[in-house]
Amino acid sequence: MIQTSLRRFSRSPRTRVYRATLLIFALLCIVDILSLVSARQHQNLPAKAPNVRGQKIFIASIHWNNEPILRSNWNLAVLNLVDYFGAENVYVSVYESGSWDDSKEALRALDIDLERKGVRRTVKLNETTHADELKQPAADGWIQTPRGRKELRRIPYLSKLRNLALEPLNHLEDGSKFDKVLFLNDVVFTTEDVTTLLATRDGDYSAACSLDFAKPPHYYDTFALRDKDGHEAVTSTFPYFRSEASRSAMISGHPVPVQSCWNGIVAFDAAPFYAPDGLEFRGVPDSLALHHVEGSECCLIHVDNPLTQSHGVWLNPNVRVGYSPDAYVTVKSASAWPSISQSLVGIWSNRLWRWTTTPKIKTARITSILKSWSKGGPDRSEPGKFCLINEMQVLIENGWAHV
Numbered sequence: 001m002i003q004t005s006l007r008r009f010s011r012s013p014r015t016r017v018y019r020a021t022l023l024i025f026a027l028l029c030i031v032d033i034l035s036l037v038s039a040r041q042h043q044n045l046p047a048k049a050p051n052v053r054g055q056k057i058f059i060a061s062i063h064w065n066n067e068p069i070l071r072s073n074w075n076l077a078v079l080n081l082v083d084y085f086g087a088e089n090v091y092v093s094v095y096e097s098g099s100w101d102d103s104k105e106a107l108r109a110l111d112i113d114l115e116r117k118g119v120r121r122t123v124k125l126n127e128t129t130h131a132d133e134l135k136q137p138a139a140d141g142w143i144q145t146p147r148g149r150k151e152l153r154r155i156p157y158l159s160k161l162r163n164l165a166l167e168p169l170n171h172l173e174d175g176s177k178f179d180k181v182l183f184l185n186d187v188v189f190t191t192e193d194v195t196t197l198l199a200t201r202d203g204d205y206s207a208a209c210s211l212d213f214a215k216p217p218h219y220y221d222t223f224a225l226r227d228k229d230g231h232e233a234v235t236s237t238f239p240y241f242r243s244e245a246s247r248s249a250m251i252s253g254h255p256v257p258v259q260s261c262w263n264g265i266v267a268f269d270a271a272p273f274y275a276p277d278g279l280e281f282r283g284v285p286d287s288l289a290l291h292h293v294e295g296s297e298c299c300l301i302h303v304d305n306p307l308t309q310s311h312g313v314w315l316n317p318n319v320r321v322g323y324s325p326d327a328y329v330t331v332k333s334a335s336a337w338p339s340i341s342q343s344l345v346g347i348w349s350n351r352l353w354r355w356t357t358t359p360k361i362k363t364a365r366i367t368s369i370l371k372s373w374s375k376g377g378p379d380r381s382e383p384g385k386f387c388l389i390n391e392m393q394v395l396i397e398n399g400w401a402h403v
Helices: 002-011 013-043 067-085 103-116 154-170 191-198 244-252 297-304 325-331 340-356 360-374
Strands: 057-063 090-097 120-126 142-144 150-152 180-184 207-215 256-260 265-269 313-322 393-396 399-402
Touching: 057 067, 057 154, 067 090, 067 103, 067 191, 067 325, 090 103, 090 154, 103 120, 120 154, 150 154, 150 393, 154 180, 154 297, 154 393, 180 191, 191 207, 191 265, 191 313, 207 325, 244 256, 244 313, 244 340, 256 297, 313 325
Parallel strands: 057 090, 057 180, 090 120, 207 313
Antiparallel strands: 142 150, 180 265, 207 265, 256 313, 393 399
């Protein structure tokens, strides 16, 4: 009787569906594993050394309370870049603003070392703190917030600092021109990371970015990264993306087509930054920000870049940087990272999130706000729709806040 019941159960439609589901799952896992193994074999082939020597590089960065990373890694990494490219081929522009740690002293030490190497540079150490900024309300960049007062928006403030770091680009007395603009965050990196990034697609890009980590395996810069279809990452772990084109490139280890990225280090073709009407960082208009909408200046820069459409924005998955030495070591370990097992779990997590979620609710809200806002005047236009999120960010004395 028991055997008869088991035979009946094994023949039941529910059992057949269960077995078919398991079979499909197993087959998909096998396909995923074979794809990962093939990609790893390709990545482990001897790489051609990047041919970027002789390029002229404008290195830019902004800093606020970054003393530990400056002293432990960043300053030396910049000096190593100078040694690789040659002092005559590099300009270093650093803008520090209102730090209360010893970032200024760390950057003064860098300034001295750059002078010894004969490097052209601008190292500006601004005494104006966040508290000072908040005492000087201006027309632009300030909005009335739900807290019942006018507050300084974070993104226009950061845009101003980034543009100040770029200022020397158009004001060099000898009229020097640069091939690439290299923006460096406060990350741990090596010369090899930078040369690999610069060589992305043999230099054919409007911008190329690294992938940044503060707490691996989760990537850091969610605000600026958008996949090929303009979507935010569906998961914070490998392979990250909703777009099939972006996800497939990430899994295979090839340059990933994206709409926007920043993620620690970004290299731009320098041409659009030159005057007149040079490319600049910006935020969304204050009148749009009043609707609880914000977009990263590091995303909007790609929207405004005239080379984006013709040369593309690319994330190089082989260039991984960290916001601490420990994070960097984790993602740059000698063994393949992430491991096959981590990658397989990540692929399935990504797959399930794609199957069970949709970006349409978020985008519908943004679309509705843009439509209503644009009716307020003929000059109301924001082309960077995919950069926009449901947030309001303001500067405060010890950093920034959501309101």
